[in-house]
Amino acid sequence: MDLAGLLAFNVITGIATLVLITLGLGVIYGMMRIINLAHGEFMMLGAYTAVMASGAGVNIWIAMLVLPPLVVGAIGLILERTVIRFLYGRMMDTMLATWGISLGLIGLITTLYGNVVRGVSTPVGSFDIGRYGASLYSLVIVATALAALGAMFLVLRFTKFGLILRATMQNPRMAAALGVQPNRIYMATFALGAALAGLAGGVLAPISGVSPAMGAAYIARAFITVLGGGPAIVTGTGLASSLFGVINELVSFKTTPVIGDVALLVAAILLIRVLPQGITGRYLRRSL
Amino acid sequence: MTSAAPARRLSAAGFLATLALGLAILFGAPHALDTFGLVQCTGFAALAMFGLSQGFVWGFAGVMCFGQAAFLGLGGYAYAVAVLNMGDSSVPVLLSILVPMLFAGLLGYFMFYGRISDAYIGVITLTVSVILFQLVNATSGSQYRIGVAELGGFNGIPAIPALNAPGHPDEPLDIEGIWYAAMGALILVYALLRGILASRLGRVVVAIRENETRAQLIGYDPRLYKLIAFMIAAGVAGLAGCLYANWGGFISPTVFALPMSAQVIIYVLVGGLGTLIGPMLGAVLIQALIIAAGSQSAVDSNLGLGLVLVGFVLLVPQGLVPVARSLGLRLLERRPRRVAGTAQDGLATGSAR
Numbered sequence: 001m002d003l004a005g006l007l008a009f010n011v012i013t014g015i016a017t018l019v020l021i022t023l024g025l026g027v028i029y030g031m032m033r034i035i036n037l038a039h040g041e042f043m044m045l046g047a048y049t050a051v052m053a054s055g056a057g058v059n060i061w062i063a064m065l066v067l068p069p070l071v072v073g074a075i076g077l078i079l080e081r082t083v084i085r086f087l088y089g090r091m092m093d094t095m096l097a098t099w100g101i102s103l104g105l106i107g108l109i110t111t112l113y114g115n116v117v118r119g120v121s122t123p124v125g126s127f128d129i130g131r132y133g134a135s136l137y138s139l140v141i142v143a144t145a146l147a148a149l150g151a152m153f154l155v156l157r158f159t160k161f162g163l164i165l166r167a168t169m170q171n172p173r174m175a176a177a178l179g180v181q182p183n184r185i186y187m188a189t190f191a192l193g194a195a196l197a198g199l200a201g202g203v204l205a206p207i208s209g210v211s212p213a214m215g216a217a218y219i220a221r222a223f224i225t226v227l228g229g230g231p232a233i234v235t236g237t238g239l240a241s242s243l244f245g246v247i248n249e250l251v252s253f254k255t256t257p258v259i260g261d262v263a264l265l266v267a268a269i270l271l272i273r274v275l276p277q278g279i280t281g282r283y284l285r286r287s288l
Numbered sequence: 289m290t291s292a293a294p295a296r297r298l299s300a301a302g303f304l305a306t307l308a309l310g311l312a313i314l315f316g317a318p319h320a321l322d323t324f325g326l327v328q329c330t331g332f333a334a335l336a337m338f339g340l341s342q343g344f345v346w347g348f349a350g351v352m353c354f355g356q357a358a359f360l361g362l363g364g365y366a367y368a369v370a371v372l373n374m375g376d377s378s379v380p381v382l383l384s385i386l387v388p389m390l391f392a393g394l395l396g397y398f399m400f401y402g403r404i405s406d407a408y409i410g411v412i413t414l415t416v417s418v419i420l421f422q423l424v425n426a427t428s429g430s431q432y433r434i435g436v437a438e439l440g441g442f443n444g445i446p447a448i449p450a451l452n453a454p455g456h457p458d459e460p461l462d463i464e465g466i467w468y469a470a471m472g473a474l475i476l477v478y479a480l481l482r483g484i485l486a487s488r489l490g491r492v493v494v495a496i497r498e499n500e501t502r503a504q505l506i507g508y509d510p511r512l513y514k515l516i517a518f519m520i521a522a523g524v525a526g527l528a529g530c531l532y533a534n535w536g537g538f539i540s541p542t543v544f545a546l547p548m549s550a551q552v553i554i555y556v557l558v559g560g561l562g563t564l565i566g567p568m569l570g571a572v573l574i575q576a577l578i579i580a581a582g583s584q585s586a587v588d589s590n591l592g593l594g595l596v597l598v599g600f601v602l603l604v605p606q607g608l609v610p611v612a613r614s615l616g617l618r619l620l621e622r623r624p625r626r627v628a629g630t631a632q633d634g635l636a637t638g639s640a641r
Contacts, residue, residue, distance in 0.1 A: 035407055037414075083598060091407050092352060093601050096557065099354075100597030103550055107591025115588075216546055220418040223411045258426040265419050269395075269412065273402040 002130025007253060009129060013138040014252075015245030016145035020203060021218045022225040022237050023148055024196030029226055030233040031169050031189040034084070034094045038102040039222060040215020042194050046072045046201025047210045048109060051118050060123045065144070068202030069195035076194020080187050088186065102215070109212040117209040137206060144203050148196065153234045156288050165189065166288075220261065221248070224268035230278020235287035239279050244268065298617070303482055306565050310475040317471070318464050326467050327535070328579075333470040334531035335575055336568040337477055337524060339555035343567030344481055345521035346556055348490070350497030351514055352410040355417030356525050357548035359388035363526025364533040364543050365424070368445045373435035375457040377449065384530035385523045392522030393515065400511040400518070414549065421544035444540025448533050470531045474568070477524055481564055484520065493517045547590065554593060557600050560607030569609065 025039045036042075046068035053063035079101060087094045124136040156162040165185060168175045172182040200218075208214060225244055229236025247267050252260030275282050317329055342356045366387040370380035395416060399409050428441025437445060450460040451469055461469060484490045496503045496510045504510055533539045542548065551574065552567075559570025574596070581589045604611065 035411060083602065086602060092410075093605060095352075095354075095407065095410060096553065097598050097601045099550055099553070100594045100599075100601065102594070103547070103590045103597065104594025107588040107594055110588040111591060216418060217422075220415045220422075224415055227408055227411060256426065258422050261419055261422055265415055268415075269398050272404055272408065272412070273398045276402050276404045276408075 002132055005129045006132045006134060007249075009134055009138065010253065011246055011249040012142060014249040015241050016138075016142040017204070018221060018225055018241035018245045018248075019145040019149055019237055020141065020200040021197075021222045022229070022241060023152065023233075024193045024198075024200060025222050026226045026229060026233045026237045027152070027196060028190060028193035030231060030236075031165060031193075032088075032186055033091060034098070034190075035091070035223075036193065037095055037099040037219075038079075038105065039197050040217075040219035041102045041105040042072050042076065042197035042215075043201035043204070043218060044109065044210075044212065044215045045075060045105065046198030047205040047208070047214065048113070048201075049198065050202040050205040051120050051210050054120050060120070063120075064123075064202045064205065065199070068198040070198075072198025072201070073191045073195030076197075077187065077191040079194075080190040084190060085183065085187070106212045106215075113212070115212055117211040119210055120206050122206040135207075141203060141207075144199070148199065149234060149238060153288060156234065161188075221264060224265060228268050228271050228278055230275075230280035230282075232280035232284065232287045235284055236278060236280040239284075243271075243279075298613075298620070302565070307475065307479065310471070310478065314468065314471045314475065318467060323463055327463060330463075330467045330470045331532075331535045332572045332575055333467075333474045334528050334535050335551075335555075336571040337470075337474050337528035337531065338552050339559070339567035339571035340474070340477060340481065340564060341521040341524035341528060342552040343556045343559070343561075343564055344524065345518055346553075347560075347562040347564075347567075348485060348497065349493050349514055349517035349521070350406070351518055351521075352406045353413045353518070353521070354410040354553070355413030355415070355549050356521070356552050357544055357546075358413070358417035358420050359392060359522040359525035360529040360532065360548065360552075361417075361420060361424070361539075361541070361544035362388040362391055363529030364539045365439075365445070365529075366526065367530040367533050368448045368539050369434045369437040369439075371449050372437035372445070375449070376455065377451045377457070377460075378454045381451070381527075381530055385526045388522040388526030388529070389519045392519045396515040396518040400514045403511070414546075417544055417549055418546065421541050421546075424541040424544060440540075442541060444538060444542075446538050448537050448539065450534055450537065466534055470535070473527060473531065477527065478564060478568070481520075481524070485564075489513070489516065547593070550593065550597070554597050554600075557605075557607055558596065560609030560611075560613075563607070563609045563613075566607055566609035570607070 021043065024042065025036060028034055028036045028039075049068040049071045050064045053067050054060050058067070083097055083101065084094060087097055122135065122137040124140065126133045126135050128134070156166060164175070164180055167178075168180060168182050168185040175185075176182050204218075208217070221244070225237065225240045228244060229240035244264050244267060248260045248264045251263035272278075280287060318326060321329065338356070338360055341359070342353065345351045345353050345356070363384040367377075367380045367384035370383045371377050374380060395413075399412055404412070424439065425442050427439035428443065430438055432439045432441070439445065449457075450466060452458075452460045485494070492503065492508050493513050493516075496508065496513055500510050529539075529543065532543065552571075555570035555574055556567045557570070558566075558574060559568065560566030574593075577592070577596075578589050581587070581592050600607070
């Protein structure tokens with residue numbers, strides 16, 4: 001019974017982690033059809049922001065939850081203006097360019113801070129599930145993931161900005177004819193996606209080693225979750241994260257985390273063979 | 289019609305010129321270079337073959353494979369494990385080609401027959417190589433062994449026996465012998481790929497890249513042809529992995545890692561997409577740059593690679609060889625017709641495919 005409780009707790013944490021690391025990627029892909037291969041490095045920048053800020057004496061919660069999205073969002077904005085905006089409509093070239101950005105950021109951070117693993121300590125303790133101890137910090141991850149997903153839904157569904165975003169996504173020319181500037185929207189979307197990646201990096205910094213190449217550990221899972229989710233950002237991310245999170249955690253529990261990742265990949269490839277457009281490409285097509 | 293005929297003649301001349309150049313390097317290098325230079329060139333040859341595989345699958349089949357390193361690594365590991373178990377190197381070399389091909393066949397079946405879009409193919413191949421990296425990385429400890437070969441986790445497999453003459457496992461090739469094997473294999477693979485591209489199979493593959501719907505309406509199955517091209521490229525990458533393992537006598541999970549897949553894409557992009565000689569030249573050029581950059585320690589080499597990649601995507605997306613070729617063709621057409629034939633030989637190396 002205790003074990004089942006712990007396992008359920010781990011599954012929920014796994015799903016929340018997947019939601020966090022996928023959402024930023026999903027926003028950029030869903031809105032702009034750009035596969036951002038620098039996503040992992042945006043997370044890495046977020047984690048470094050958290051480490052540096054908490055090292056400089058900033059309150060740990062601000063260092064984890066507030067500063068990373070702001071800093072990485074600003075970096076995303078700069079990169080969109082200097083590189084990405086010249087490549088709209090050329091999907092392959094944007095993938096290559098973001099890959100170049102990804103390598104460049106790894107190289108830059110290695111040059112500046114060295115290829116060492118840093119960390120921040122978790123700000124909260126642990127609690128017991130029966131005979132087992134579980135980290136209270138997992139609850140922070142779950143709460144952040146829920147908040148991010150919920151905020152995304154509210155913004156898209158109920159604000160004017162969300163309406164314009166959805167309109168631009170559906171038909172950029174029509175939106176432009178009605179007075180929206182698609183370039184501005186793309187700029188904002190890319191910065192938003194980068195900010196979400198920064199948030200994920202900041203929140204995950206205490207439970208993962210912070211190093212220049214840490215992004216590679218997350219991107220594989222993030223990419224296949226986006227592909228599995230399909231075009232609807234919130235629903236797709238939620239559903240695919242739940243499906244893959246359960247598979248990943250259960251297999252990891254039975255074997256090792258690496259085999260868990262392999263199981264996740266195999267499940268994703270089988271899913272894509274059946275549903276090439278992802279889950280929301282076939283079902284719940286009108287969802288957000 | 290004005291440009292098609294000289295372009296075709298130019299490409300045939302380029303093929304012969306490339307072969308001649310390759311043979312000249314093959315036999316010239318051992319005399320011109322010292323041992324260290326020859327070892328370095330052997331590494332270049334292995335990576336040039338890796339570039340060739342990516343250039344073929346991306347430039348001619350239009351399959352955006354972002355995880356070509358997976359096949360390089362599989363080939364390298366297949367050779368290492370097999371040769372440690374068998375002693376004689378003939379079968380391991382074949383395995384280093386067959387294992388990646390079979391893996392590519394399985395993966396490609398799900399990707400191409402699932403009819404997923406090009407971008408998804410990029411993401412899935414990338415993901416597969418990342419996960420193979422993590423998988424092999426996690427095999428440290430003596431319980432992970434195939435036959436007598438311990439996989440060694442992050443430390444990799446050291447002391448891999450070098451190639452030997454078929455049937456004589458006690459006479460491994462020396463440094464010069466490995467150079468002849470690597471460069472000779474590179475020339476053979478290049479000629480083979482040119483042959484495939486000139487055959488019916490190659491023409492259909494290129495037709496599908498140009499217009500998949502049209503090719504399908506004419507009656508070709510794009511899924512099958514893409515799968516075949518994908519498997520051929522995987523086999524070439526696997527052989528490159530075998531040579532790579534021979535070059536260092538060592539293989540570690542870093543062959544699966546992201547920088548490896550990124551590097552090969554940069555080779556193709558810098559050298560020229562849609563050419564075969566471009567990726568080979570790109571490989572040598574970029575590797576020489578990395579070695580030069582590695583001898584100074586102020587800046588991480590990833591930073592340079594990233595800047596080169598972004599720079600080429602933004603400024604020279606077609607790569608160096610096509611730029612040189614179109615310059616050459618323009619020069620050709622400016623001349624009067626009757627001397628055009630004689631002008632080709634001089635331009636052929638610059639614009640060879």
